Amino acid sequence: MRLLKVATCNLNQWAMDFETNMKNIKESITRAKEAGAVVRLGPELEITGYGCEDHFLELDTVSHSWECLKELLLGDWTDGILCSFGMPIIKGSERYNCQVLCLNRKIIMIRPKMWLANDGNYRELRWFTTWKQRDELLEFHLPDEISEDLSQKSVPFGYGFIQFLDTLRAVAAEVCEELFTPIPPHAELALNGVEVFMNASGSHHQLRKLDLRLRAFIGATHTRGGVYMYSNHQGCDGSRLYYDGCSCVVVNGHVVAQGSQFSLKDVEVVVAQVDLDAVASHRGYISSFQEQASCKPKVLSVLVPFKLCQSFHLQMSLSSPIEIRYHSPEEEIAFGPACWLWDYLRRSGASGFLLPLSGGADSSSVAAIVGCMCQLVVKEIANGDEQVKADAIRVGQYKDGQFPSDSQEFAKRIFYTVFMGSENSSETTKLRAKVLADEIGSWHLDVSIDVVVSAFLSLFQTLTGKRPHYKVDGGSNTENLALQNIQARIRMVLAFMLASLLPWVHSKSGFYLVLGSSNVDEGLRGYLTKYDCSSADINPIGSVSKKDLRAFLRWAATHLGYPSLAEIEAAPPTAELEPITSNYSQLDEVDMGMTYEELSVYGRLRKIFLCGPVSMFKNLCFKWGARLTPAEVADKVKYFFKYYSINRHKMTVLTPSYHAESYSPEDNRFDLRQFLYNARWPYQFRKIDELVEKLDGDKVIIEPHENGSAADGVGVVAAGSGNPKCGL
Incomplete structure (x- = not known):
């Protein structure tokens, strides 16, 4: 058995309040380590807060993010634990929404978001650029002040996954909106052998929406196998939106850990222990998966000489499927x-x-x-x-x-x-x-x-x-x-x-x-x-x-x-x-x-x-x-x-x-x-x-409705001649 303990978070971040955000990030890492986790996932753009909006266009916002990341890497926060941090990064003349994957005080890889949320409440294309170079990992030169302190000059930048010594091709990021695209990245990543998917998200609450989100996680791993980690903001980060948390871990189509949807807590950490051999077995059972994997499009990877998994012993217990908790409207x-x-x-x-x-x-x-x-x-x-x-x-x-x-x-x-x-x-x-x-x-x-x-x-x-x-x-x-x-x-x-x-x-x-x-x-x-x-x-x-x-x-x-x-x-x-x-x-x-x-x-x-x-x-x-x-x-x-x-x-x-x-x-x-x-x-x-x-005079054909009559929602009310709240 290849046992892996993972931790994902609900964090109540506040846009542009770097001190509060750093405090919550550090607390989440501490709790993840105390639980024995070796992978820690935080929400999308967690260092700045998701709702910075036009503040993302300010160079200060990007430079402050690097300063915070440096603080995390110079301390012992990433010792022995793979951490994914969300922040904006400028490469050349473009600004990207990125997940920065760090381990043992080093940046392993920077993964820019490829598909941006740009409808409804979201305007990511106003602030960020989509990453379009899917077939290569580029060398990103770290800012001088970061490079000197970390003794690291450059890092792979682009779309790919991280390969560890003991987990085949184990870990990859899929950022928020990417899960919901017609051809999501996790499809080809799974065919390339990725077993653990980390989705850092900034998803707001809307009535009756949670089921759509959870069905996406379940569907992603039911037909392809895998461990799907989901992290989300929780709370009001400064605008009209309430981010409703519900961070979770899904294994092979089953939810094995779920955080709260509504809470006053600033930090909530959800931990699960999973068996990666169960992922391999699930995929091996699906004949179509094997056939499609044999002719897959290749995704590049970064090799890290480090072992994540723990050896089997009797004191360990696996996280079992749980009943999903939904709130009524x-x-x-x-x-x-x-x-x-x-x-x-x-x-x-x-x-x-x-x-x-x-x-x-x-x-x-x-x-x-x-x-x-x-x-x-x-x-x-x-x-x-x-x-x-x-x-x-x-x-x-x-x-x-x-x-x-x-x-x-x-x-x-x-x-x-x-x-x-x-x-x-x-x-x-x-x-x-x-x-x-x-x-x-x-x-x-x-x-x-x-x-x-x-x-x-x-x-x-x-x-x-x-x-x-x-x-x-x-x-x-x-x-x-x-x-x-x-x-x-x-x-x-x-x-x-x-x-x-x-x-x-x-x-x-x-x-x-x-x-x-x-x-x-x-x-x-x-x-x-x-x-x-x-x-x-x-x-x-x-x-x-x-x-x-x-x-x-x-x-x-x-x-x-x-x-x-x-x-x-x-x-x-x-x-x-x-x-x-x-x-x-x-x-x-x-x-x-x-x-x-x-x-x-x-x-x-x-x-x-x-x-x-x-x-x-x-x-x-x-x-x-x-x-x-x-x-x-x-x-x-x-x-x-x-x-x-x-x-x-x-x-x-x-x-x-x-x-x-x-x-x-x-x-x-x-x-x-x-x-x-x-x-x-x-x-x-x-x-x-x-x-x-x-x-006029035609007979309209009425299709029966599953949840009520065709005339549901109709009331015969005379059009009032007054408009008392018009306020013109």
Whole structure:
């Protein structure tokens, strides 16, 4: 038996914070060595942090990376253990995203990334160049200051693998995106005899995404054999993304070790002991593998005169296949944003959060996530995590040896909730907000904004001689909209004032971060007032759908111990910005002219399936044809694109949000489209009209859906004449 103990890591790195990153890297190596591992894999670009973005274009970032690597190599960190470190490197005039493989205080090989992530949230081609010379290993001359200190002038640079004395052709890197390409490197590397694949990754969390990742690891080794090591960042490294860890080791298609997906830990090391003879046996059993290996394209290698494997003895135990741990979407919504909020809070210098809590589903979801964060902090402290404890003592401003031991007590210190009611607010929502705040433990305030609204209207009347009225009182649509937006924007100003001054009132230092609570569907539709209380410092639910939030509320009512969330989830969504009368009650879906279910469908077709108006119409004729005529489908598609276009400008100023959904309309990084449209879409809408005329009376064939009827997601809602959150 050729036994090999390997270690892979979840690291909570912070972009451009080299000290924090080095501390975590060293801690991970120490733990790997203590466990007896002889291979240690860290995440992609771990020395700098993955999310440096345009900082990668700065020469300082590259030079600081070399300085950190030198520190690791001059110490005993790489003694007896093969370590892979991620960092940017400039070769000639090109900048590469590289894995630097080191052993015994020497650099063995530098492996540049060949296929770069360049879609969705990723822009690697903006900062790096792909490595294209697959058939040769070049000589890379180390920077002078590195070369002198290491007594090493050059190192092989390029695509290849490392061959050790006792593991055939053992170890090779496959960096993040390369695994998911049509022809991944591990395919030909396996045919060349590589047994251990090291995938350093920077992969963000997205709802329901983990299964796709794990299936890729399993598939890579099931048909080709091998040990697949996966390392990932975990935490918020400075942007909208939360990297969700889940580092793991897969052997011959079976997961034998798996790290956490959501955690407050800065360092987590996952160790597995594997038998490389099992890899050889697996490959020998597959006839097609043998045939293809006999005519493989050759991959170059670097020979290292060192033995990695341990000899067999009875005290050793092999890592056996384990059951993969998956979180439900509701748990993902709870734990992912909660961990992201904790990282943001402890690193921003803030003393806590302030949330405008309306008693509705969205703001209550945010409150529950903050409550979940408090529970996680208390739990990790009880489990002995000294870093979480130190951060919590500092943020909560504890004294005399005290620290959080109760989540409600901790919430009282770091979380303000404010119900900012008006004459249009109901007692029901006011009570819901109060009950939820008590369950979570937040410091709750009840504020009436009527006097401020009245002052604005009096000022306007003094300036113009006119006073606007609500539509139910005889006012026009313009007056009605303006009156609603005044309330919304006053709440934003009040929230930021309270976040700045309440700590001072309570003799606390620092400031509080204002939390937003608009969901992804409202952002897509533009159903929010520009610069209202949707404008905040950060928003943990900004790319979560209303459907998923409602499921989360039902789950959290039981599993987080906040039972009032069940009643909040059951209530119909309403903005409460207009007077309630005996024959009129303002409802979000009526105001929007579409349901939240429909918005999710529009969002996925627009972003994920890249549909314009005509393509969306054609798709929905099949999807919704059982209940709607082509003309009715056309009206819905036109209505959506009209208001999407009118309100696209709002997406340029959406509060920075936790990224959780693949159809997010967030304009800054993810959804790059213009914000000035011809909202009439004359050419596209004319084409739809022509198709409607052609299809009118035709019978649409409806294909059955595996998980529901063909009409799933359709709700018949009249297009409201008003648009109370338009904010134009």
